[in-house]
Amino acid sequence: GRSPAEPGGERTSVRHSLPSLRDPLFGWLTLAFATNTLAVVVVTVHLVPYLREQGHGSAFAATATGALGALSVTGRLVVTGAGRRWPTGAVTAVAFGVQAVAVVLLLAAGDSRAGAVAFVVLFGLGFGVGTIARPALLADGFGVGGYATVAAVSGIAATAAKTLGPVVAGVTRTVSGSYAPVLVGLALACTVAACSVARAGALLRPMSATASGGR
Numbered sequence: 409g410r411s412p413a414e415p416g417g418e419r420t421s422v423r424h425s426l427p428s429l430r431d432p433l434f435g436w437l438t439l440a441f442a443t444n445t446l447a448v449v450v451v452t453v454h455l456v457p458y459l460r461e462q463g464h465g466s467a468f469a470a471t472a473t474g475a476l477g478a479l480s481v482t483g484r485l486v487v488t489g490a491g492r493r494w495p496t497g498a499v500t501a502v503a504f505g506v507q508a509v510a511v512v513l514l515l516a517a518g519d520s521r522a523g524a525v526a527f528v529v530l531f532g533l534g535f536g537v538g539t540i541a542r543p544a545l546l547a548d549g550f551g552v553g554g555y556a557t558v559a560a561v562s563g564i565a566a567t568a569a570k571t572l573g574p575v576v577a578g579v580t581r582t583v584s585g586s587y588a589p590v591l592v593g594l595a596l597a598c599t600v601a602a603c604s605v606a607r608a609g610a611l612l613r614p615m616s617a618t619a620s621g622g623r
Contacts, residue, residue, distance in 0.1 A: 429561055433549050433611045437542070438562045440604035443597040444504055444538045446569035447511075450594060451531060452476070453574040458587045462519040472528050479532025487537050496548070497609020500541040501602045503534035508598035515591040541605070542566075548612055 452473065459469035483503065490499045510530035517523025543559065550558050577590045584590075 429558070433608055434558055434562070436604045436608040436611065437545055437549065437558075438565050440500075440504070440601045440608060441538050441542045441562065442565040442569040443604070444507075444601040445566040446573035447507065447594050447597045447601065448535060448538070449570045450573045450577045450590070454577055454581070454587070454590065457581075458514075458518065458590075459524060461587060462524075464521070464524065468521070468524075472524055475528050476532040476535050479529065480536030483533035484536045484540055486533065487540065491544075495609050495613065496541055496544050497605055497612055500537055500545070501606035501609065503537040504598055504602035504605060507531050507534045508595050508602060511591055511595040511598055515588065515595070518591075545605070545608060545612070549608070 455473045455476075456466075456469040459472060460466065464472075487499055487503060507530070510527045513523060513530065514527040518527065542562070543555075546559050546562065547555050577593070580590050580593070581587055
C-alpha cells in the first residue's frame with residue numbers, strides 16, 4: 409500500500425524523482441486511457457458499417473462519423489473550462505461516463521436517426537478529452553522529472569489498445585453476426601475508463617493537499 413505522507417511533501421518529491429511503474433496511480437491512469445483509446449478508435453473505425461447495418465444511408469453514416477471530430481473540439485473546450493473549477497480527474501470521469509451512456513443509447517436506438525444523432529453528440533463531446541486529460545493527470549501525479557517515463561509506458565498501452573481494438577471488434581462482429589456484442593464491450597470499456605480515472609483522481613487529491621500544505 410501507500411506509505412503515509414511525510415511532512416513537507418517528501419512523498420510527492422520522491423514520486424516526482426523516482427516514479428514507480430507499480431504505483432497504483434500509474435496503473436489506474438494507464439487503464440483509464442487505454443480503455444478510452446480503445447473505445448474511441450473502435451467507434452471511429454466501425455461506426456459507418458454499424459450505421460449502414462442499421463439501415464442508414466452511406467452519406468448519413470459518413471457525416472455522423474465526421475461530426476465526432478468536430479464535436480471533439482467543443483468537448484475539449486468544455487472540459488478545459490470545467491477543469492478550472494473542478495478536479496481534472498472528476499471532469500474526465502464524467503466525460504467518459506457520458507460516453508458509456510452514449511454507447512448504450514446507440515445499442516438501444518441506433519436504428520433511428522434521432523438515436524444516432526444523440527449518440528454522436530454525447531460520445532463526440534468526450535471524443536478528444538483523453539488527449540488533454542492524460543498528460544495533465546500524469547504531470548500532476550509524477551511531475552516533470554517522472555513524466556517522460558510514465559507517459560512513454562502508458563503510451564505503449566494506449567497504442568496496443570488502438571491497434572488491437574478495431575481488429576478484435578471486427579472479428580467479434582464476424583463471429584457473432586451482429587454489432588451488439590461489440591457495443592456491449594464498448595460500453596464496458598467506457599465504464600472502466602470512467603471508474604479508473606475517477607479512482608486516479610481520488611488518489612491525486614491527497615497529494616495535492618499535501619503539496620499545498622508543504623508550501
